Amino acid sequence: MANAVTTSGSEDSPQKSRLQGLGQMFGLPLLALFTAFLFGALLIWITSGSLNTVFEAYRGLIRGAFFKERGLSETLVATIPYVFLALGVAVGFKSGLFNIGVEGQFYIGAVSAAWVGQLTNSLPAFIHLPLALAAGALGGAVWAAIPGYLKAKTGAHEVINTIMMNYIAFRLTELLISGPLRDPNASAVQTSRVSPNAELWTLYAIPERLQNPLNALLAAVALGVSAWFITHLIVRSRPGGTDTTRRGLRSPQTLPWIIGGVVALLTFFLLPPLTQAWWPFQDPYDRLHIGLFMAVMTAIGVWWLLQQTTLGFSLRTVGANPSAAKYAGINISRNIVTAMAISGALAGLAGTIEVLGVSICRCLPLFFSSGYGFDSIAIALLGKNNPFGILISAFLFGAMRNGADTMELYSGVSKYVITIIQALVLLFVAAPPIIRWMYRIKPPEDAAAEAPLTRGWGG
Amino acid sequence: MTTATRTLSNQTSRWRGRWWVNALFGLFALVFGWFLLNVIIGGQCDAKCVEGTLSQTLRVATPIAFAALCGLICERSGIVNIGIEGQMLMAAMVCYGVNLFSFQAMQGPLGPETAGQVSRWLAMGAGMLGALALGMLHSVVSIKFKTDQIISGTVVNMLSLGITGYMYRQFLAENIPAGPGTFPTMPIPGLSQIPIIGSVLFQQKPLVYIMLIVVIVAQFSLFYTRWGLRTRAVGEHPRAADTLGVNVYRTRYTAVWIGSLIAGLGGAWFTLEAVDVFNPGMTNGLGFIGLAAMIFGKWMPFGALLGALIFGLGSSVTTTISIFRPDIPSQIPQMLPYILTMAVLAGVMGRATPPAADGQPYEK
Secondary structure, eight states: OHHHHHHHHTOSOHHHHHHHHHIIIIIHHHHHHHHHHHHHHHHHHHHHOOHHHHHHHHHHHHIIIIISTTHHHHHHHHHHHHHHHHHHHHHHHHTTOOOTTHHHHHHHHHHHHHHHHTSOSOSOHHHHHHHHHHHHHHHHHHHHHHHHHHHHHHOOOHHHHHHHHHHHHHHHHHHHHHTTTBOTTOSSSBBOOOOTTTSOOBGGGHHHHHTSHHHHHHHHHHHHHHHHHHHHHHHHHSTTTTOSSOOSTTSTTTHHHHHHHHHHHHHHHHHHHHHHHOOSOOOTTOOOBTHHHHHHHHHHHHHHHHHHSHHHHHHHHHHHOHHHHHHTTOOHHHHHHHHHHHHHHHHHHHHHHIIIIISTTSSOBTTOOOOOHHHHHHHHHHTTTOHHHHHHHHHHHHHHHHHHHHHHHHHOOOTHHHHHHHHHHHHHHHOHHHHHHHHTOOOOTTGGGSOOSSOOTTO | OOHHHHHHHHHHOSSTTOHHHHHHHHHHHHHHHHHHHHHHHTSOOOHHHHHHHHHHHHHHHHHHHHHHHHHHHHHHTTOOOOOHHHHHHHHHHHHHHHHHHHHHHHHHHHOHHHHHHHHHHHHHHHHHHHHHHHHHHHHIIIIISOOOHHHHHHHHHHHHHHHHHHHIIIIISSSOOOOOOSOOOEEOTTGGGSTTHHHHHSEEOHHHHHHHHHHHHHHHHHHHSHHHHHHHHHHHOHHHHHHTTOOHHHHHHHHHHHHHHHHHHHHHIIIIIIOSOOOTTTTTTHHHHHHHHHHHTTTOHHHHHHHHHHHHHHHHHHHHHHHHOTTSOTHHHHHHHHHHHHHHHHHHHTTOOOOTTTTOOOOO
């Protein structure tokens, strides 16, 4: 809603407004980040008593995040679940809901995927991988839809209920892992290893995987559909893109199909031999996996859902002004449940990816702790609830998360300092007046557009 | 529920909402619960077991009641505070640290006995100040900067998680000196000799008594003093209160700060009464359960206490069950209080009305 106001309000001078827009989009978040790190430095300085520790800590952080062996790829590995979780939180915010329970939905998604993933070893990846992903998403969706339903029907606030659902999810996963889903052959308490066919492919393994024609087919379908989707979006955004009377190969109706088909065919026939001949990812210990591609596509998909579809419009309307939405005939209860379900499905996917792509044992161990939950709220707000902003801020938080261990190792500064910095980022991003007050920046004319994101108990 | 159906249900059910009907229902539920408990554990819950369960109920209800009171006082003035969890965690950490190190410093000159007493009370005060610091942040961010109060509360929670974890790792995890431990039980002379009631109500540690006193004081001062009237007015209709000369901002600051001190007492319970260790994240959602108790109690101190007692009962019954029935996986009873919270919220929410200006920043 804030974006709409900004663009429509300053159409008279496009050059200036674009610069202003860029400044508004990146200026405050960057200042917020900078200030948060400044406070973090202050804290380290005070508690350790030496300025040197501050530099060492931050040097370790940057080194761990980007420059140590596999640093960048581990950062991306940490980024992937952040993207999904923050997208989930953002869908909630856009619909006027504060889904603080993504952590619980993450757990339920993970345990659902772990269950479906280990059911059988005989299904081909073509079926098993999508099935496991769907199970994870469904688990998260159901888990989030419960508080959504309670909010819609009884008015019980989703903040308390999603947090309660978090604790229930922790206990439930513990129960399932140590009980019915426990791997009888493993010494540690964990679920059975998922079928190799349900695993998310690491980039290293792609050439080998593609040798199986069924896997190549899966890749062809995935890439083909993505190509179709992106072409579709690009074509529609151009002038005349929604013109249904045009005919011919380059018409808005046919072009996506042609490009999608070509990409699918090329993937199926050319990619397997090509990757066999040359492939940049030769490190067998590199954990980076195709979830990265999924994350980017999901971000585009969420943007499309929120900005280009009727459902997205009604979700945003309910979020911006429930009374107006009700007056316009939008079913608020159904929208709340739908928004929570979508939000939870995204969070569940994050958990699924953790099991199918990241965990070393390709399973769910007992007492596995993600700690992604609160971070993803900060990521969503830092990215201003915009899917592409979220991609950037998730990368940033992934880097911090990944660098934290190296920081602790090199400087002895506890990695909890990262949590403090992240909390401060959230504070400064959520409250632009604080940053403006600190740096004596004048508020923009449409400061009122920075409306509250959530609503009190009554809403 | 629409207005029409609400009036209708009011006309048809003459008995609903009368306090003695509710009390009767409560008593019936208690007896029924006791029977159910006997069935689950196989008929072993005798008088001693009941006594233990009830006394445990009051103990567990203490931090929940403090949290609920904190939320209640904040919200009566129109500020939603979901950072109570973080405030309690911070207080728990500060109490633990101050208790340890002040005991260390005073042990020599005062002797272990006196030093223990002094350092525990000192720690409680310090913990309240720790919670107050976070409360000040929350109040400034949400009153002066008019930020979304739910997000501001989340910041408080996150910040507290980070700060307590950081302090724990840097100073409290290794090489810590021996501390004076938690408060000893303080039986009240005379009263503690009464059978059952005496051991449940009057053989507790000090924070339980403080909680009961704070509840009574809060109920009285919210509804029978000038301060309470002003606070409630600011929470219901700040514009009107402002017109009549009440300083809205100052009233809200005061309410949040008083609430924070109370949350600090709740945090002190964790490390000064319950256990003699601090763990990161040890508050385990009790702050949020406190908010649910507050809603259950319809934003009234006595009601909030009742809500806290119900959650305490749920939690202590699960403890009893897990003692008698080790074959039931411990996770099942552990889930119970959270499910109870959700059920209570769903059942009560439609009928309880929050203060009208709850969560809305005031623009002068």
